[in-house]
Amino acid sequence: MDPCDSKNMLQEKGIKPSLHRMKILEYLIEKKNHPTVDMIFRDISGEIPTLSKTTIYNTLTAFVENGIAQAITIEDKEVKYDATVDNHAHFKCTKCGNIYDINMDTKIISIKTLSGHIISERHLYFKGICKLCQKKK
Amino acid sequence: MDPCDSKNMLQEKGIKPSLHRMKILEYLIEKKNHPTVDMIFRDISGEIPTLSKTTIYNTLTAFVENGIAQAITIEDKEVKYDATVDNHAHFKCTKCGNIYDINMDTKIISIKTLSGHIISERHLYFKGICKLCQKKK
DNA sequence: GTATCTGCAAAACATTTGCAATTCT
DNA sequence: AGAATTGCAAATGTTTTGCAGATAC
Numbered sequence: 001m002d003p004c005d006s007k008n009m010l011q012e013k014g015i016k017p018s019l020h021r022m023k024i025l026e027y028l029i030e031k032k033n034h035p036t037v038d039m040i041f042r043d044i045s046g047e048i049p050t051l052s053k054t055t056i057y058n059t060l061t062a063f064v065e066n067g068i069a070q071a072i073t074i075e076d077k078e079v080k081y082d083a084t085v086d087n088h089a090h091f092k093c094t095k096c097g098n099i100y101d102i103n104m105d106t107k108i109i110s111i112k113t114l115s116g117h118i119i120s121e122r123h124l125y126f127k128g129i130c131k132l133c134q135k136k137k
Numbered sequence: 138m139d140p141c142d143s144k145n146m147l148q149e150k151g152i153k154p155s156l157h158r159m160k161i162l163e164y165l166i167e168k169k170n171h172p173t174v175d176m177i178f179r180d181i182s183g184e185i186p187t188l189s190k191t192t193i194y195n196t197l198t199a200f201v202e203n204g205i206a207q208a209i210t211i212e213d214k215e216v217k218y219d220a221t222v223d224n225h226a227h228f229k230c231t232k233c234g235n236i237y238d239i240n241m242d243t244k245i246i247s248i249k250t251l252s253g254h255i256i257s258e259r260h261l262y263f264k265g266i267c268k269l270c271q272k273k274k
Numbered sequence: 275g276t277a278t279c280t281g282c283a284a285a286a287c288a289t290t291t292g293c294a295a296t297t298c299t
Numbered sequence: 300a301g302a303a304t305t306g307c308a309a310a311t312g313t314t315t316t317g318c319a320g321a322t323a324c
Contacts, residue, residue: 016279052280054282120264126251126259128254215289278323292309293306296303
């Protein structure tokens with residue numbers, strides 16, 4: 001991924017593009033692996049030796065606040081992050097714990113109001129056994 | 138709620154009905170307020186002065202394992218619990234933080250397999266501003 | 275030079291665990 | 300007595316916070 005792209009994305013969303021922030025964003029976009037803070041730390045602290053977890057926490061919080069990433073909290077102690085923010089669903093395998101993106105417009109649930117509540121976000125996730133774990137048997 | 142009902146529910150699911158377990162189950166069923174462990178502790182430790190949080194944790198874990206309750210983990214540090222286990226959706230108000238039950242069969246998403254993954258559970262939740270918070274303005 | 279960003283260490287907080295005390299049959 | 304249940308205190312692990320040092324403009 002071109003570092004200029006991540007730089008532009010950050011600037012568009014009003015976040016100053018520091019080296020750390022760019023690297024973290026590029027990691028999220030390239031890997032699409034719904035990483036935890038710890039995974040990000042392990043995977044890129046080689047490239048940026050001084051990187052601290054505090055910075056990763058700060059950065060991800062800023063990303064979520066500015067609509068660059070979303071936090072995924074599916075029955076886990078650790079929060080996972082996803083740089084794909086448009087409407088899509090997730091699938092979590094109960095065996096391996098992996099999370100998969102499911103391309104599905106969650107707006108199929110098309111109501112705007114529900115029992116008088118105004119809906120602004122729809123979240124949809126599935127649980128089951130993933131393709132790979134089925135083969136492993 | 139008749140204590141005999143909670144007693145029977147527990148026995149049907151293979152859990153020995155102790156006083157503590159019955160009280161916690163009755164609380165969940167009567168209040169339907171998606172409480173955290175802490176809320177349960179605050180609300181019923183008056184009735185059962187010796188009650189400890191450890192017991193509440195143990196009890197809720199047993200309930201979830203035996204299909205008596207489900208854990209709700211919507212973007213919060215603390216896990217919330219719900220004794221309604223049939224398919225229904227949740228709505229979380231981003232202002233007051235309350236969680237509402239939405240009577241909706243989540244099986245409207247009727248697929249059994251998705252990208253080769255076998256689906257066993259469907260979870261659906263909405264976020265927005267609840268009826269009450271709209272009025273408060 | 276001032277504001278922002280970063281990193282360390284400590285604090286905070288929910289949950290789990292080990293083990294001893296209690297209760298129930 | 301024997302087995303299950305409960306409760307306390309300590310441990311665990313993630314996230315937050317305070318503050319000092321580094322960096323950028």
